[in-house]
Amino acid sequence: MTHRSKAGGRVLSVDALARVEGEGAMHVRIDGGAVTDVALRIVEPPRFFEAFLRGRAWTEPPDITARICGICPVAYQMSACAAIEDACGVSVPTEIAALRRLLYCGEWIESHALHIFFLHAPDFLGYDGAIEMARDHGDIVGRGLAIKRAGNALLTVLGGRSVHPINVRVGGFYRLPGSDELAGLRPMLLAARGAAIETVRLVAGFDFPDFTQPHEFLALRPAEGRYPLEAGSIVTSGGLAFDVSAFDTHVVEEHLERSNALHARLHGRGPYVVGPLARYSLCSDLLSPLAATAAAEAGLGVECRNPFRSIVVRAVELVEALDEAVRLIDSYAGAPAPYVEVPARAGTGYGATEAPRGLLYHRYSLDAEGRILDAKIVPPTSQNQASMEADLRAFVQARLDLDDDELTRQCEMAIRNYDPCISCATHFLDLTLERTAG
Amino acid sequence: MPNQSTGTEAVLDLPGLQALVDALAATHTVIGPQVSDGAIVLGPLARVDQLPVGMGDDQDAGSYRLRERTDRAVFGYAASAVPAKRWVFPPREPMSRTHDDGTTVSVEPVLARPQRPVALFGVRSCDLAALAVHDRALLARPVPDPWYAQRRAGLFIVVAACTTPARSCFCVSMGTGPAPGAGFDLSLTELVEGEHRFLVTSGSPAGEQLLARLPTRAADTVDRSAADAALRQAAESMTRAMPTDGLAALLLGQPEHPAWAEVAQRCLACGNCTLACPTCFCTSIVETAELGSPVSERARVWDSCFTADFSHMHGGSVRTGISARYRQWMTHKLGAWVEQFGVSGCVGCGRCITWCPVGIDITEQARALARPAGQEPRERKP
Amino acid sequence: MSESAQEASADLDALVATGLAGLVPRPFRVDRSRRETADTVTLTLAPVTGGSLEFAAGQFTMLGVPGVGEVPISISGDPTWPDALQHTVRDVGGVSHAIASARAGDVLTVRGPFGTGWGVGDGEGGDVLIVAGGIGLAPLRPALLELLAHRHRYRTVTLLYGARTPQDILFAEELAGWRGRFDLEVELSVDYAPPSWRGRVGLVTALIASVAPEQTLALVCGPEVMMRFVTTELLHRGVPAGQIRLSMERAMSCGVGLCGHCQLRELFVCLDGPVFRADRVLGLMAVEEL
Amino acid sequence: MRTMAETLADYPFFAGLDDEAMALVAGCATNVHLAADEFLFREGEPAERFFLVRQGRVALELHAPGQGRVVLDTADDGDVVGWSWLVPPYRWFTDARAVVPTSATAIDGACLRGKCDQDPVLGYQLLQRVAVVMYARLQAARVRMLDLYAAPGGSRV
């Protein structure tokens, strides 16, 4: 980390952001008491997923796109399956949908626990990282590890392994779990649910900067039932409501001259935010009673507009995911078959699910043999990019009196609020690097 | 050990078979055939209806498919996909545990007495023969395998004579089937013509005692001749044979025969044949220690002479090429084995043929070695 | 319990006891570690509990480090004084590195001794020729010590030793002592030497001088290629193959012929060897990748 | 006092040569005595003689910049040193140094070459013997190239 002062101005610069997934850098320029430039710069190399999906078979995106992100591979698998099944005109039976939801709970539990305890909490408690934090707060880190372990156990039973699960296929699963296998997870999940409720209490007591933002929230909202995870249509806090298939007409990616990044915006409306704050603010009425109680106890209202309090919302979502996992396990009575056939046909399909850090959109066009003609993937971090920079701008402007060290630390924290997944996001970024012939 | 009281023959019906399973289950963990993952495997068995009722198998080089039979036979298939060895010679066997706290070091053997002995139910003659091979390779040794000894000692064996061999089978040529040899406690011959019944024969005092407690009727000449006919027909229907004449010498004497290089073109060195083989017993000793724990464990894990690591000495692998590894396996199995243990390592079950992902046929390979070097190899099957 | 059941149970207990004795190691404490060369040390071990390890010259043990693993190492100590169990270990891999790094007081695990010995006594009344190459001197040291302990029973005793460089010579002090003896002929040769080396440079085979073929028992240990050449030379000089003994090396792991790693066609090197009569293994050594 | 022919007969190298041949060779031979570290010959000098070590040890050496002197081979009692006298351009390829006080018999190669040219039977007999020496040295050099006693390679983390 470096920071330096210049005559007449200040530049805050973090070359390598810590405790985020992937490699990013942050750059804030202050001139004459005003923030003149804010850039979240991604140094993660591009990996061209949409390009090499072209020509692949329609059955392959769950395995291929999982590799975009090791933290939220299930999100990629779920959105990919949804989009391809949409293209092929197949919908899966409710039992399969329930198992997908259960698998997704595993990822939420694992990812949220990682973010809360390993990436975010050390900011509030004043440590460089969780391992340093463990020396003084072994109980807290231990609790986080226990919750994370429960999420990973669920992922492992249902997905085969927690990173890049192998059991997901277009149309369902390769193998159904045994009821006994799932029931065996119950005690661990119940314990973790208790630990998650404790976690809500813990993080609700952190010191939060007084900072709210007027962003438009965007999330999935299921037509009926429960908190959004693997299905739903899109709603925004500005009152928009549209089907996932209309995502491309409502969301545009703009290239701003002052930034190296493409910023997703709602057509004619501006930047928006996806992720826990958006989900909570748009769907808090759908929380399970247990999660709703935890949220109320933590003092969260019907919506939450302070990005720093996202850690509280994540904790509430942990309770929700664990509670939902237990409910799904209890109601699991097998399925007629592990998967339904998804025959290829020509067409375009759209899929969106709620990754732990926000809505993840996939679109595929197939030919009659199922070869992929075109693919588009919009990850959550891409959508939040503009808001993250806007947060930084507003946040820094109000705290110019802080010294560089503290301001830098708080800026990093402001970025971590979003749990940015830079590995996911690389394909949307422009990098100012010179071209080199390989 | 010969005993006057064995050799009793009687007839069991299907409920009687359940009575047999129940009787075994009272004292043993019963392991028997059942359908799982598209194949007949061996696993814990409680009820007769778990058996592969009405199921047969089509097995040939590199291919296995379940097939529905037209009758309700429960033993109407050939060798199970999983050999019985894992219940006496498990894939991973902890051997010893070392406690090292920095000042004192102690080593303790790990010899978990099985809670209950195992009863192998419905295994085939080839499996029985394989156990006899293991007895020689693992027990009749200067240092016997204590874990095998212990599991083997309590073993109760109900063998099911094989009446429907697969295309991959060649036990007749190895002299190991289809009728079971010695070493079983009870033997069953299934008769599906007419009344569905099982001719049961005792082969040990323990078998004799158990048989006496089962609801049987006496066997008559009709039962006996039906069983004989079924086994004779099974033997006659066997299409594969191992050319055993002078085979050991052919193998041991021709390490440079071009057939080794030819088979190496096809062989994937994946190790499937060795691990599907009911007699292969090669293992590696692995040591595991958890970070920060004073306890380390040594365990024995199945290994295969087809892996590069298997013959690793400091500096490198002795058998770097696939041809050398295939030669090692086959030469050992059918040649050196005889010198080491006084018996062939092959029982003719055909599992190495069926479960080879590219369908390499050990009997064909044996014939290739009989071909004078320099003669054109046969065309590879498309 | 019936009589036969009791018998069977006693048989089982005996089988299990014999098996465990061979397969479960005993802890031994390092008494001393002496550096022989840059990469080789000689460890002197004593049992933590129980009696000392009786062994025959030429046998090996499975020497281990708790939590790391075990490797076959020839015993290099004096068979007539088994209280000091010695192994000379070259640091060539993970486990041998851990063993070679052991210091006095550390505890190692030992299984064995395993395998056949040199059968030194078979040479009584005749000449004994020892040919060693490199680390191969280690398993021959017990043979030489046994010969010297009963020196009067033999006619000539000769040690021919080839090493890579003068710095790689094992047991250098002891060798100097042996060279001073009148009842033992010692010849050394190295592959590479600086001019300060006053000894011979060249192959160990070149050291083989006149032998009385029919009365000579030859004990040979070294890299397999070296043993092939030495055997060829001895056969050329008329020593019968049955009187040439070679110590083979393969990937011994269980030590008792149960794991299959060290098979050399029909032989288990751990059980039937490591010391073989040359006529038993010459043909096998000629086959590539056997 | 032993005659040169008697002295030569002690060398295994000449075993089996008839008296006439021995007499011819003896005519080309002289005994030499070298102190320790005295050179029999140096690299590049004309190779006019070869030596049979009677007692002592001779090292064949080369020096290479940066590596210093390296002993390639040694010759002990009964061994033959040098065959460059047989092969054009008749110049020594190595240095030969007495490692310890050494006595040897030097044979005039140029003289012997002449005699061999006139007497092909003698020439063949001598060449046969030289071939044996050359073969043994070549084999030894090859085997040593294998560096058999070196620690086996392989990474150790």
Next chain:
Amino acid sequence: MVDHRASLAVFKLASCDGCQLTLLNCEDELLAVAGKVRIAYFPEATRGVLRGPYDVALVEGSVTTPADAERIGEIRAQSRTLVSIGACATSGGIQALRNVGDVEEFRSIVYAHPGYIATLAHSTPVAQHVAVDFELRGCPVDKGQLLELLTSLLAGRHPRISTASVCVECKLRGTVCLPVSRGVACLGPVTQSGCSGLCPAYGRGCYGCFGPVPGANLASLAHQLAVLGLRPEDITRLLRTVNTAAPEFAAESARQEMMSR
């Protein structure tokens, strides 16, 4: 007080973070690991940075940009032991699909302003740029193997990582062979173990996460896949996933691609 613990650094090139996450997923062992080593550089886990040199460096990801090609040299220079972890670092990873495509076209498909994207035409493993002390395979790496690696590095011995095929693991766990019993295309026979035979246990064919076994006989396997009904283009795709650029997979997939044209 001097800290004698070995220092550990974790670096990332082009990758998905999954292999690093595997380290954080060692819930039961993480704090024990942290007690045995000094975590000197691990940005995903901590802001704290200690300067090199490092005793052990784990490198995740492949080299895909000129900047990373330079950076891996710097990492090597300050690392006593360098271990590449995961399919990206050991074979180029899934992004090595660019190696068999037109990277210029790829750039234009994904990016609005392709001119600004600096990227190399090939995604290459770490060992193609610097000397690597050990390679840990997998997409992602296996937790047990990662712990064995760290344990062995701390004990100063060579990691015991089997190079046997996936078939061996299937047989150990008692999985019925899928290609034989169901005609399922499976790379298990030529793929290195490490996953515990995961995919076949879930009823799907192996797709090669741990890369080819040493000396893998791809020609014979490809022949058998054709027998099972795969077309050359199917075989090509099967070999081109997470270990596309592993030499044995790359050579056979190129051969199959030729046949499909």
